Structure formats: C-alpha cells, structure tokens
Amino acid sequence: MTKITIVANDGTRYELEAENGSTVMENAVRNAVPGIEAECGGACACATCHVYVHEAWKEAVGEPEAMEEDMLDFAYDVRPTSRLSCQIRVSDALDGLIVSVPERQA
Amino acid sequence: MRNVIETDVVIIGAGPVGLFAVFELGLYDLRCHLIDILDRPGGQCAELYPEKPIYDIPAWPEISGAGLTERLMEQIKPFHPEFHFNRMVQSLKKLEDGRFEVETDENEVFHAKIVVIAAGGGSFQPKRPPIPGIEAYEDKSVFYSVRRMEEFRDHDVLIVGGGDSALDWTLNLQPLARSLTLVHRRPEFRAAPDSVNKMFAMQEKGDLNFEIGQVTGLSGADGQIEAATVKGPDGEVEVKATRLLPFFGLTMKLGPIADWGLNLHENLITVDTEKFQTSVPGIFAIGDINWYPGKLKLILSGFHEAALMAHAAKKIAHPEAKVVFQYTTSSTSLQKKLGVK
Structure with a gap:
C-alpha cells in the first residue's frame, strides 16, 4: 500500500492507503473526499477531478498527456501543477504524494 | 397547420439503450422515431468515450464506445428507425385519445402511443x-x-x-x-x-x-x-x-424532463421493475435515467430493461393483439422481421 494525502479545499487532510495501480481519483471517490466529482467516471472525458500536485511531487507525477491537457482546458483556475486525478496512477514512486483539491470543479 | 409525425413509439435519447430499444420494440412490430440532442447516435458512448474500451458487454470481452454504437446501428437496421438529431424534447403531454404529444425545440410535433425515455444522464448542454x-x-x-x-x-x-x-x-x-x-x-x-x-x-x-x-x-x-x-x-x-x-465543452443536465410530471428520485425517473414504466402509464424510462431499488447504471442493465419494456409496450400499443413471447433463434416470424433468409 502506498500513502497518499489529498487536501480538501477547506484544508482537511485525507491520508489514504492507496493500492498501486489505482488512480488518485478512485481513492478520492472511495473515501468521499469532497470536491472530486469525477463526472465521467475516469474516462478523461470531463475535468471534474482536477487537483493541484504539490510542487515537490510535480516531477515524480510527470506531465499530463495531450488528451488530459485538452480536458484541462475546461477546468477552473488551471495552474502549472494542475492534473486530472483520474490520470495519476499510484505507484511506489509516489509514496507520500500530496495533492490539493481546487476551489471548484468545472 | 402543424406538421405532426405519427408513430408507434418516440424514443428520447439515441444512446446504446435507446438504440437497443428499437430492436426489442421492432420484434413486436412497433416503429420508432428517436430524438437526440447530439448530432449522431451513441449518446455518452459517442460523446464521452468513443475510443475507450468497455469490458462488460456480454460476449464482447472488449469493445469501444464507437464500436458498440456501430454494431447496435447494424443490429437495428431491419427496423428502419428514424433519427432526429440536434434536437431537445421540450414538452411531453397526454392527448385526449390516450396517445402522447412530444414537441422538440425545433418545433416538431410527434404523436405516439408509447414514449420511451432513454436519456441517460440527461441532455448534453454547453458547460x-x-x-x-x-x-x-x-x-x-x-x-x-x-x-x-x-x-x-x-x-x-x-x-x-x-x-x-x-x-x-x-x-x-x-x-x-x-x-x-x-x-x-x-x-x-x-x-x-x-x-x-x-x-x-x-x-x-x-x-x-x-x-x-x-x-x-x-x-x-x-x-x-x-x-x-x-x-x-x-x-x-x-x-x-x-x-x-x-x-x-458539454455537460449533462436533466433539462425539461423534470417538468413532465413524472415521479422522480434524486433527478432520476422512478420506474417499476416489471415493465420499467414511469408513474404515467405508456411512458417508460430505461437505462441510466431511471431508478428502482437495486439499480445499477450499466449498459447491460439498460438492455434488459429494454426487453421487458417492449413486451409491456406492445400490450398498450395493440391491446387487441395477443402478445406471444418468442425466440429469435427459432421463430420464423421474428426471423422474417430481421430479414433472415
């Protein structure tokens, strides 16, 4: 199990044990983290699971692919650390990962 | 004078479940017109995940949203469904003769014995x-x-x-x-x-x-x-x-459906699990748009709902006819309808 932390917009920290291979979005939904809507169910077809990756983790998480960038066009307040959490796969390399939920989803 | 399209069934929504309803209704000789807000068939399969594989369609270990739509279109071809794309159904009301009047935002009017709401997550509207x-x-x-x-x-x-x-x-x-x-x-x-x-x-x-x-x-x-x-x-x-x-981009909204006087459960249409009929007899709801205890939003559940709905719809559309349950594998009359030679 890999430890990931999702910080909700009100500052509440959700420290989760995530299975490798699962997505950050799935873990957020399963643990009812507020602000992760995931309207399309993880198809990279909406922009409602938008998160900010903490600066220290940006490199390990990597850059979004073209399709994800396209979807991020629809998100609110997109920053250089923006990712769709359905496209971040948990692995040993991400043990300790911290992401934050934006003020609102698109 | 308004131009009225007369038909047995109006299906609202041309996603996978609406498409398969054409097949099941067609076996009972019911002709369908389908109305969809998108410009092509497939619903969410076409709009949200045309390339994404689906793994839980029986007998298809893996099929894309676009592939599933294509095959359903092929399967329903013998029944000559008529499509009306880029339209949203505005109103649905009952006529004095017991049929329903469906009106779109392009001012088309349909008169139908049966209305099937297969509108999935609602209509796609600009975000x-x-x-x-x-x-x-x-x-x-x-x-x-x-x-x-x-x-x-x-x-x-x-x-x-x-x-x-x-x-x-x-x-x-x-x-x-x-x-x-x-x-x-x-x-x-x-x-x-x-x-x-x-x-x-x-x-x-x-x-x-x-x-x-x-x-x-x-x-x-x-x-x-x-x-x-x-x-x-x-x-x-x-x-x-x-x-x-x-x-x-687009998002899904329930839209005018909320105003049609149907019983709702958290923005979904309540149906029974025998006929998948709404609180108004003659109006059915199948697929993701409906709700009943135990409901799972799966395409395959929608297919099952379409089959039971069609059986019930036939009795309403042709009350005088004897509704006989038949298998496509053995019934020559069903095979004739399917164009099997």
Missing part, C-alpha cells in the same frame, strides 16, 4: 465556464452557441476555448465583428490544425487578437458586458468585449 457572475449576462451578451451571426456584427467579440467550435467561430465571425479576441489557456489547440493556422495568419495581419490565459472576471451592467479580465502568464489584462462566446 458554463467557471467565471463568477457570468449568469447575469447569459442570453443577453454571453452566448454558448451562435444562432444568428448578425447578433455579433459590429461587436467586440471575445471567444474563449481551443476546440473546433472556438476556432470555427473565430474565423467566421472575424469579418463582421468590430474586433475579435480569442482567449485560450495555452498555445496548443484541440481544433483542426488548418483552422489554427488560419487563425495565426489573421493574428499576424492584425485582424484579430489572440491572448493566452483564462478569463477570471467580467465587468458590465444590466446584462451587457463591457470587458473581461484575462489572467495570463504575464499577469492580468483587460479585454474589451461586448459579446462573449465561451466554448467549455
């Missing part, structure tokens, strides 16, 4: 961009589609987005606008490269402005915008705008 206070300007100076180009003539037009709609309207409205600004979050576009090249060529000639950034605020009064704040990599700029066209 409202997350700009504070935008509601106050909607339909006055902020539009999500172009109905009449004349409404943009001699205006300072601001278009936001990087897809085909944004680029197409940038190119089409530039000649009649007083000024035109395109705002997109990044220099890469989803739109066709040819349109993007044309846009950059126009920018070079000074015929339009292109700003990289996101719109964060609007100013104006009484529904009329005057300017937009664009936050870009180098800070904020004010862009003069009297017309705004944001293209932020």
Whole structure:
C-alpha cells in the first residue's frame, strides 16, 4: 500500500492507503473526499477531478498527456501543477504524494 | 397547420439503450422515431468515450464506445428507425385519445402511443465556464452557441476555448465583428490544425487578437458586458468585449424532463421493475435515467430493461393483439422481421 494525502479545499487532510495501480481519483471517490466529482467516471472525458500536485511531487507525477491537457482546458483556475486525478496512477514512486483539491470543479 | 409525425413509439435519447430499444420494440412490430440532442447516435458512448474500451458487454470481452454504437446501428437496421438529431424534447403531454404529444425545440410535433425515455444522464448542454457572475449576462451578451451571426456584427467579440467550435467561430465571425479576441489557456489547440493556422495568419495581419490565459472576471451592467479580465502568464489584462462566446465543452443536465410530471428520485425517473414504466402509464424510462431499488447504471442493465419494456409496450400499443413471447433463434416470424433468409 502506498500513502497518499489529498487536501480538501477547506484544508482537511485525507491520508489514504492507496493500492498501486489505482488512480488518485478512485481513492478520492472511495473515501468521499469532497470536491472530486469525477463526472465521467475516469474516462478523461470531463475535468471534474482536477487537483493541484504539490510542487515537490510535480516531477515524480510527470506531465499530463495531450488528451488530459485538452480536458484541462475546461477546468477552473488551471495552474502549472494542475492534473486530472483520474490520470495519476499510484505507484511506489509516489509514496507520500500530496495533492490539493481546487476551489471548484468545472 | 402543424406538421405532426405519427408513430408507434418516440424514443428520447439515441444512446446504446435507446438504440437497443428499437430492436426489442421492432420484434413486436412497433416503429420508432428517436430524438437526440447530439448530432449522431451513441449518446455518452459517442460523446464521452468513443475510443475507450468497455469490458462488460456480454460476449464482447472488449469493445469501444464507437464500436458498440456501430454494431447496435447494424443490429437495428431491419427496423428502419428514424433519427432526429440536434434536437431537445421540450414538452411531453397526454392527448385526449390516450396517445402522447412530444414537441422538440425545433418545433416538431410527434404523436405516439408509447414514449420511451432513454436519456441517460440527461441532455448534453454547453458547460458554463467557471467565471463568477457570468449568469447575469447569459442570453443577453454571453452566448454558448451562435444562432444568428448578425447578433455579433459590429461587436467586440471575445471567444474563449481551443476546440473546433472556438476556432470555427473565430474565423467566421472575424469579418463582421468590430474586433475579435480569442482567449485560450495555452498555445496548443484541440481544433483542426488548418483552422489554427488560419487563425495565426489573421493574428499576424492584425485582424484579430489572440491572448493566452483564462478569463477570471467580467465587468458590465444590466446584462451587457463591457470587458473581461484575462489572467495570463504575464499577469492580468483587460479585454474589451461586448459579446462573449465561451466554448467549455458539454455537460449533462436533466433539462425539461423534470417538468413532465413524472415521479422522480434524486433527478432520476422512478420506474417499476416489471415493465420499467414511469408513474404515467405508456411512458417508460430505461437505462441510466431511471431508478428502482437495486439499480445499477450499466449498459447491460439498460438492455434488459429494454426487453421487458417492449413486451409491456406492445400490450398498450395493440391491446387487441395477443402478445406471444418468442425466440429469435427459432421463430420464423421474428426471423422474417430481421430479414433472415
């Protein structure tokens, strides 16, 4: 199990044990983290699971692919650390990962 | 005099479940007209995940949304369904003769013995961009589609987005606008490269402005915008705008269905699990749009619901007929309908 932390917009920290291979979005939904809507169910077809990756983790998480960038066009307040959490796969390399939920989803 | 289309069944929604309903209803000799807000069949399979594999369709270990739609279209071909795309059903009411009247936002009127609501998550509608206070300007100076180009003539037009709609309207409205600004979050576009090249060529000639950034605020009064704040990599700029066209993709909304007097459960239509009939006899709801205890939003559940619905619909449409349950494997009459030689 890999430890990931999702910080909700009100500052509440959700420290989760995530299975490798699962997505950050799935873990957020399963643990009812507020602000992760995931309207399309993880198809990279909406922009409602938008998160900010903490600066220290940006490199390990990597850059979004073209399709994800396209979807991020629809998100609110997109920053250089923006990712769709359905496209971040948990692995040993991400043990300790911290992401934050934006003020609102698109 | 209104032109009325008479049919056995109107199906609202041409997603996988609406399409398969044509098959099941067709076996009972019921003719269908389908109405959908998208411009093609497939519903969410076409709009949200055409390329994405689906793994839980029986006998298809893996099939894409587009592939499933294509095969359903092939399967229902013998029943000659008629499609009405780019339309939203506005109203549904009961007529004195017991049939239903369905009216679209294109003012078409259908009279049908049976109405099947297979509207999935609702109708796809333009997404409202997350700009504070935008509601106050909607339909006055902020539009999500172009109905009449004349409404943009001699205006300072601001278009936001990087897809085909944004680029197409940038190119089409530039000649009649007083000024035109395109705002997109990044220099890469989803739109066709040819349109993007044309846009950059126009920018070079000074015929339009292109700003990289996101719109964060609007100013104006009484529904009329005057300017937009664009936050870009180098800070904020004010862009003069009297017309705004944001293209932020589509989202699903229940829409007018909520006003048809049907019993609802958390924005879903309550049905029984024998016929998948709503609280109004003759109106059925199948697929993701319905709710009953134990409901699972799976395409295969919708297929099952379509079969039971059709059996019940036949009894309403042709009360005099004896409804016989038959198998396609052995019934010569069903095979004849399917065109089996």
